[in-house]
Amino acid sequence: MSARLALIDSSLVSLEVLWDDGELVLSRVAAGSACRPTLVLAPSAGEPGLSAIERLEHAYRVRGDLDAAWAARPLELTTSNGRPTLLMEDPGGTLLAKLLGRPWEIEPFLTVAMGLASALRRLHERGLVHKDLKPANIFTDVATGRVWLAGFGRTSRLPRERRAPEPPSVIAGTLAYMAPEQTGRMNRSIDSRSDLYSCGVTLYEMLTGAVPFTGSTPMEWIHGHIARAPTPPAERLSGIPDSVSAIVMALLAKNSEDRYQTAAGLEADLGRCLAEWRAGRAVTLFRLRARDVPDRLLIPSGSTGARP
Secondary structure, three states: OOHHHHHHHOOOOOEEEEEEOOOEEEEEEOOOOOOOOEEEEEEOOOOOOHHHHHHHHHHHHHHHHOOOOOEOOEEEEEEEOOEEEEEEEOOOOEEHHHHOOOOOOHHHHHHHHHHHHHHHHHHHHOOOEOOOOOHHHEEEEOOOOEEEEOOOOOOEOOOOEOOOOOOHHHOOOOHHHOOHHHHOOEOOOEOHHHHHHHHHHHHHHHHHOOOOOOOOOHHHHHHHHHHOOOOOHHHHOOOOOHHHHHHHHHHOOOOHHHOOOOHHHHHHHHHHHHHHHHHHOOOOOOOOOOOOOOOOOOOOOOOOOEOO
């Protein structure tokens, strides 16, 4: 056990549980504790399964590609009572998942959305695809718009990869935020644009207070992502500028070629929206994706149909 973990395990330090997905639990060293700001990711109660251990080990392996300016960087992979435990820098801010449940005002939405696009751009510039982007893996300072990504247990260094069909109950990732191609039901590859779809689901939830699709079973979630058209945010709630709504809808395109191709292009359009909103509390209609130019060739990944 490391000295840092020994202090965290001592009675001098209290932990605040941020989430528990049934496989791993993320905790934060409470403010005022005797330890430096740290996040603790460890298996949930019971014997840790192979998947949980692999997620911890993988997150630690990619630490060299992460930057504290936009990521909660792993510090140590150690053990506590014979169980693997990952210690990470705590960037501060609030877990985005704790700020959802009702629609956001436009200015804070655009401010944080720009921060998210910026963090995603920098992740992709390192050649990484997150593959599990969701509010529970995003920390933000709403006042400044700064965003830090977390949850790198499924992150890939491959520019493209295929996912074979699997039973819905064993698909790795979070179904509510998963790109159609990540379900294995589309004849398409996973790449950085898959993260942009997940970003779109997150922004949709921030804007409207709800995710674009719901389901009571895994197959219902999958069907929503591959076959159902989301209701545009501006049709769900009044007061959302049409250009902002259109940006989110572009992120949610079923085919990756129809989405934003880069986080940089998304960041540029959100920046224009924010500047106009701050200047006149309105956003004009404009041509989206004017600066959405990939820095590498993104080849169409297959037919548009779902697998039978």
